[in-house]
Amino acid sequence: MQSNERSVSVWESTHPQRQTTPLTGDAEADVCVIGAGIAGMTTAYLLAAAGKRVIVLEKDAIGAGETGQTTAHLSSALDDYFHVLEKVHGEDGARLAFASHQAAIEQIGAIAAAEGIDCDYERVDGYYFLDPDKTRDFLEKERDAARRAGADAEMVERIPGVPFDSGPALRFPRLGQFHILKYLNGLADAIERRGGRIHTGTHVMEVEGGERTRVSGEGFSVTAGAAVVCTNPPIHDRFRPHTKQAPYRSYVVASRIPAGSVARGLYWDTREAYHYIRVQPVEGDPSHEWLIVGGEDHKQAHEDDERQSYAPLEAWTREHFPAAQTFDFRWSGMVMEPADYMAFIGRDPGKRENVYVGTGDSGHGMTHGTITGMLIRDLILGTPNEWESLYDPSRIRISTDSVMEFVEENLDVASEMLRLAPTGGDVDGPVQIPAGSGAILQRGLSKVACYRDPSGAVHEMSALCTHLGCVVRWNTEETSWDCPCHGSRFGPTGEVLTGPAIGPLKKLDEVKS
Known part of the structure; x- marks a missing residue:
């Protein structure tokens, strides 16, 4: 992998994300969905299937965000554990959590069957096994x-x-797995067959509520009866959702192993930063499968060198799976962890009329994203859904576990804010930064994000995240500037990769080294 390229997942290696035409001018719809990951595409599909006129807007390509970085586990065995969920949400809440995730697994299978989507959907058992x-x-x-x-x-x-x-080990039956980009491409076809429109390369800057919502950006706007924000961290609210969830980085490696050497299934150990494992067919090579192993999670932008997280992951994989000795792919993704372990899905917590939100994947993005589509469809159509209270984005559930999680994460944000003080940079000047890399400089009272591109040209930007002003950090593996506070990520020269930030890092003068 070249130093100026981000990592590529197994899914992207054979199925690049689909691009469509950007939206220009004004448009109208019954529902405007922002974000073309699994949450946004499922929401759009289910509403289009219910007869609604739907427009999907996506800044990049279909599945180009965190959805394309998944390991595509489909699980109702929740990694925050049912005995913990009972403490926070009660027995009834834990029951609804299981029922909704199991329903999401079934829903994906039903959609794939109904639309003829060949996405390697398969039902498998899952197992928890003990760490020492x-x-x-x-x-x-x-x-x-x-x-x-x-x-x-x-x-x-x-x-x-x-x-x-x-x-x-603890066995859970009737879980599942699939190929996420094949599935999203199938959803896109199904949405368009029903008259829905999908516009990629369309950067939403503002979402306004009202009897008719308005979604807009440079050179376009959509007026709709409802707007649904499915951008992972929400882009339309600067504060409310972000104080109740935190961004974590999770790492994945994939090794080509002989087919059948590991049984199809989902596997997790019980470590705090747990490992998660599955196998996936290799395109065009029936004699081999991909062994996909993830883990070594940490708070985003809290490690000095992201590459260090792969070494223990690869060592653990070799120890437990001897057939995996070389690794063809390695990549990472961002997981949003809610303080009380359940996603935030439903009506906008800021009370914007006819605006809905889906966020807080909590390590179960594929099922939480599908639940987003199912629940928000029902809310928009006025259909009662017993999951509504469990996932209510405005909820505040008090328990020892959730309060401590909330306090710890927000204290961490406060500590990151203190990095604004002139305490020094990563290096003294651009000459110390390798080509194709970045570092923070201290210049007077200001923090500067400095990137030296492969040609040696120096690009300088303010190091303050344009969401709430935390100091970003350089991610060597993904060649990005990552915010440690609320999940924003920026490209090497400051362009927005992931919200909640909407605007790019502020550019300073560019100079030659």
Whole structure:
């Protein structure tokens, strides 16, 4: 991988994200959806199938955001654990959490079947297995809570079909997996067959609520009966959603292994920064499969060198899966972690009339994104849905676990704000920055994001995130400037990659080294 290129996922390697024409001028629709990841595309598909005129607006390409960086697990076994969800949301909340995620798995399968989408959709079992710091009692406690929530969880003495001795494990049946970009391309075709419009390369700058909502950017606007913000971190509200969730970076490696050497399934250990594993067919090579392993999560922009996170992930993979000795792909993605572990899906918490939001994937982006489409469809159509309260973006649920999570994350944001003080930079000057890399400079009282491109030209920008002013940090692996506070990410020369920031980093004078 060249130093000026971001990492590429297994999905992108064979199915580049689809581009359509940008929107220009004024348009009208029943519903305008902002974001063409799984949440936005599912919402658009389900509303188009219900007869609504739908327009989807996407800054980049279909699936080019965090959806394209997924490992595409489809799970109703939630990684924050049912015994924890019971404490925060009660037994009824845990039951609704399981039911909604299981319904999302079924919904993806039903859409794929109805629309003839060949996306490698497959039903598989999932297994939790113990890391060295936990005992069998942990699995038994989780089994009992999972059963109270409605899952058919059972203990097994060893996971079948894996090349390591897992010890006791907790089995969850009827989970799933698929190829996300094949699925999104199929959704796009289905939306357009129903008269929906998808415009990529269209950067939304403002979302206004009202009896008729208005979504706009440079050179375009859409007036609609409803607007749905599905941009991962929401771009339309500077404060409300962001104080209740935090951005984490998760890492993934993929190794080509002999087909059948690892049983199809979803696997997780019980570490805090847990590992998650699955296999996927290799396009055009039936004798091999991809072993896809993720983990080593940390708070975004809190590591000095993102590449260091891959070494322990690769070592763990080799130890547990001897067939994986070389790695063809490695990539990372951003996970939004809500303080109370459930996504925020529903009516805009800022009370903007006819505006809806879906955010807070909590490590289950594929199912939470599908739940977004199902729940927001029902809210717009006026259909009762028992999931509404659980996912209400305005909710405040008090428990020891959720309060501590909320306090810790917001104290961390406060500490990041203190980096505005003139405490020095990463290097003394541009000459110390390797070509194709970036670093923070201290210049008087200002923090400067300095990037030296592969030709040696120096690009200088304000290092303050245009969302709320946190100091960004250079991500070596993804060649991006990442905000540690609320999830914004910028390209090497300051262009917005991921919200909630809308505007680019402010450019300073460009000089030659």
